[in-house]
Every structure is written in C-alpha cells, then in structure tokens.
Amino acid sequence: MFTIAWINLVRLFRDRTNIFFVIIFPIILIMVLGLSFGSGGWSPRIGVTGASGPQAAKLVAALERSADMQVVRLDDDAEARARVERGTLTAALIIPPGYDHALSSFIPIQLPYITRNEPSALQLGAAVRAVVSETTMPARAAAYVRNGSFGDLVAKAESVTVPGITIEVTTTGTAAIPGNVTGFDISATSQLLLFVFLTSLTGAATLIETRRLGLSRRMYASPVSSGSILLGEAAGRVAVALVQGLIIMLGSGLLFGVRWGDPLGAAALLLAFSLVGGGAAMLLGAVLRTEQQATSLGLLLGLGLAAIGGAMLPLDLFSGTMRQIAHFTPHAWALDGFAELLRRNGTIADILPQLGVLAGVAAALLALGSWRLRAALTR
Structure with missing residues (x-):
C-alpha cells in the first residue's frame, strides 16, 4: 500500500510542469490576491x-x-x-x-x-x-x-489651540472580518482549497493511465490483495492532496506571514479535505476511460465547485440563498472551519460540525470510488 502511494507521488512531481501548477502557481496567486485586497501589516x-x-x-x-x-x-x-x-x-x-x-x-x-x-x-x-x-x-x-x-x-x-471634536467609534455585534485578518490570510485559505481539490481531480488521469498501461493488471498478478491495491491507490490520491496542502500552508506562512489558526484544527481540516479530494479523484478515475476526459472534467468540476463553494468569491458576499447552495460543496464547509479558526480564534472542538460533514463526504466518495475502481480494475 505504501509503495503504491509513494509511486503516485513520484509520478506527480517527476513532471516539471506539475511542480509549477501544484506549488509555484498557488503561491503566486496568494501573493497577488493578498497585495490586491489588503496586506495587513505590509505597508505600501x-x-x-x-x-x-x-x-x-x-x-x-x-x-x-x-x-x-x-x-x-x-x-x-x-x-x-x-x-x-x-x-x-x-x-x-x-x-x-x-x-x-x-x-x-x-x-x-x-x-x-x-x-x-x-x-x-x-x-x-x-x-x-x-x-x-x-x-x-x-x-x-x-x-x-x-x-x-x-x-x-x-x-x-x-x-493656536481650538476646542477639538472627539469621535468615538463603537462596533455593534461581531465584525465579519477582524482587523488582524489580512488579505493574505483570506486569499491563502481559498487558494489552498481551490488547488488541492483541482489537483486531486485532474490527478485522476494518473489512475486511468495506470489502467491503460496494464499496471493494475500486473499488480493483481502479484501476491498482493485487492484491498491493499485499492488502499494504495486511495492513499496515493490523498497523499498528493496532503503534500500540496502542506506546501501551500508552510510556504504562505513563511513568505507572507499567513496565519492558519489553531494548528491542530488546521491540520484536521486539511486532512479531511484531502480525503474528500482523494475520494473524488478515485471515483473520477474509475468512471472515466481516458486521461483527456479526466483532465477536462476535472478542470470543469474543480473550478465550478470552487466558484460555487466560495473559494473564488468570499462567502460573506453571497446572498442567503447562494450561501445555502454553496454548502452543497465541501469547499464551503472547509471555509467555514478555517473562518472559525482564524476569525474567532476557535479550536478543533469548535469545528467538529465542519469536520463531521467533510468526513462523511470523504467516506462516501472513498467507498463509492473503491467499489467502482475494483470493478474497473478487474473488468
């Protein structure tokens, strides 16, 4: 299982174009969006x-x-x-x-x-x-x-001194975005979810390539159980999402001072969302037949769900109806979790509802993807 997962990581980063789109491009977008929409402590x-x-x-x-x-x-x-x-x-x-x-x-x-x-x-x-x-x-x-x-x-x-006018400012309720939250913090969260899910879906092409080249048949011919093969493929999909997410988190934190809130809560959200992306990639790779189909549909679903889920336009700007529709996507639940950690100094206990929804979606996708992949590999 670990060998199969490791091979999937090696295949991803062996292609140098993937290094740009998986690592460099998200960091560039975080920088551009962070500078455009307010950089907090960064003075112009x-x-x-x-x-x-x-x-x-x-x-x-x-x-x-x-x-x-x-x-x-x-x-x-x-x-x-x-x-x-x-x-x-x-x-x-x-x-x-x-x-x-x-x-x-x-x-x-x-x-x-x-x-x-x-x-x-x-x-x-x-x-x-x-x-x-x-x-x-x-x-x-x-x-x-x-x-x-x-x-x-x-x-x-x-x-000369004259009687001055004193201005008192009070805030009613809780600010939607606290003053200590920078444009980098907001853009990093949305870009993390956008690219982790997008890379997972387009990475389904690797799974189709494995079937097309006969690698899956050779794995079945070896003394390895079908369960280990399926677990290895699932772990490979999840590992790709986790590695990319960790690179974006650490890179944005070191370069732009991005804060992710409670480390344990942020790690749990990243793991849950990576499981969702891995399950979606398995299902896509099992259902489709060609790499071109996986790449095209992966881009369409990845960008479309990100737009609906608030990874391109903040959920705060959505209407009530659109916000409800957004929560049919995993992105909105993950964004709610990160907002709780960052804006309200929440802990992992405060994001248990979001983690529960993401875990449920991940379990459903992984189970369905494993079932379909087993049928596709043994067809």
Whole structure:
C-alpha cells in the first residue's frame, strides 16, 4: 500500500510542469490576491522626490511618521515614474522645486501623485492627501491672514489651540472580518482549497493511465490483495492532496506571514479535505476511460465547485440563498472551519460540525470510488 502511494507521488512531481501548477502557481496567486485586497501589516511603499526646503522636509517627515505607508526617497521624477511602472513602488509623490517658495509667497501649488489604477494605490492616495492637508494647514492659515511674515504666521498657526471634536467609534455585534485578518490570510485559505481539490481531480488521469498501461493488471498478478491495491491507490490520491496542502500552508506562512489558526484544527481540516479530494479523484478515475476526459472534467468540476463553494468569491458576499447552495460543496464547509479558526480564534472542538460533514463526504466518495475502481480494475 505504501509503495503504491509513494509511486503516485513520484509520478506527480517527476513532471516539471506539475511542480509549477501544484506549488509555484498557488503561491503566486496568494501573493497577488493578498497585495490586491489588503496586506495587513505590509505597508505600501511610496517614493518621494524633491525634499529640499524646510516645508518640504516637514512634509516628508510627516509621511514617514504615518503608519499607512513606507517612504522611499528618490533622486528625480524619472526614477519615480520608472519604479511605479515596474511595480517596485505603489505610488510616488513629486514635490516641485519651488514648493517652499510657493508656500511662503502664498501661491497655490500642486503635488503630482503618480500611481497605477489599482486598489492599494487608491487607498494610499487617500492617506497621502490626509497627511498633506494636515501638514500644510498652518501654511494655508498664514495665506488666509497674510498680515506679517510667513514664518511668524506659521508659528502662530502651529501654536493656536481650538476646542477639538472627539469621535468615538463603537462596533455593534461581531465584525465579519477582524482587523488582524489580512488579505493574505483570506486569499491563502481559498487558494489552498481551490488547488488541492483541482489537483486531486485532474490527478485522476494518473489512475486511468495506470489502467491503460496494464499496471493494475500486473499488480493483481502479484501476491498482493485487492484491498491493499485499492488502499494504495486511495492513499496515493490523498497523499498528493496532503503534500500540496502542506506546501501551500508552510510556504504562505513563511513568505507572507499567513496565519492558519489553531494548528491542530488546521491540520484536521486539511486532512479531511484531502480525503474528500482523494475520494473524488478515485471515483473520477474509475468512471472515466481516458486521461483527456479526466483532465477536462476535472478542470470543469474543480473550478465550478470552487466558484460555487466560495473559494473564488468570499462567502460573506453571497446572498442567503447562494450561501445555502454553496454548502452543497465541501469547499464551503472547509471555509467555514478555517473562518472559525482564524476569525474567532476557535479550536478543533469548535469545528467538529465542519469536520463531521467533510468526513462523511470523504467516506462516501472513498467507498463509492473503491467499489467502482475494483470493478474497473478487474473488468
């Protein structure tokens, strides 16, 4: 049984294209989605040019104190544009050479903001405008008065205190997504389930290849029981899903700081979902006759069930009816389990309902797949 399972792993990773789609591609998608939808502790990088005068230096210092961004000082505008175009910077703020002179002469001046049209850059733009507005407020007050030297007016404006407005923020109920949950955490969970199930289904082609090449007949001719052969094939399918899931979990955790909640609960969810994927792959490999059929139907079912189950669009955005439909897929139950671990600091005891459903689905698929595979191998 262990030999058959090991051979299935070797056959998977012997093909170098599988290494890309099984390991590298999921990590790339986690990075792209995590950066696109909010990176939590990862502050966007903004380039700043032209901080030559006192007022310009004050503005740059205020930007550097902001927790919403990382400031990178640049030499000229051309470098700023090039680095934004290449994507090494989220945006760039150009401080013109006459910035200090314009403020002291009460002349309006614009600060060019360079960025690509993407969500993180638009959010950063709001933060930059807030810092610029706060920093230049004394200068704008001096421009409004214009009765004295610029330095004296700015000093008076900075020393004036007025009764402030206190804003109190309260939250009713429990937030759907806590503030400590990053875009990487959310994208990693969905991509884990998407690719583990997708790889399992498309991997059914290997099982069909085993039958087509006569390997299954030779195994039956050896002094090995049919039960051991079926267990070996099932273990091979589950092992592929487990190895891929562990690589995604560890890789995303090390590269992007993704948290998976309670380790025991996360491991149990991964094992249960891998059993579901292994059972589905066995059933698909036993029913279909050609590798092309397995690959095509595997892609269709893998992507379709992932979309319905919330692995492509968060379940929080689904309507009530669609959320009920989503729970006809194993993906939705697994996502509920990971949400309990990550968002509400749950333990393995809190996800027993989700584990129970996944275990039931896995048992049904493995039993049906074993029955059909036995008939296909001995046909």
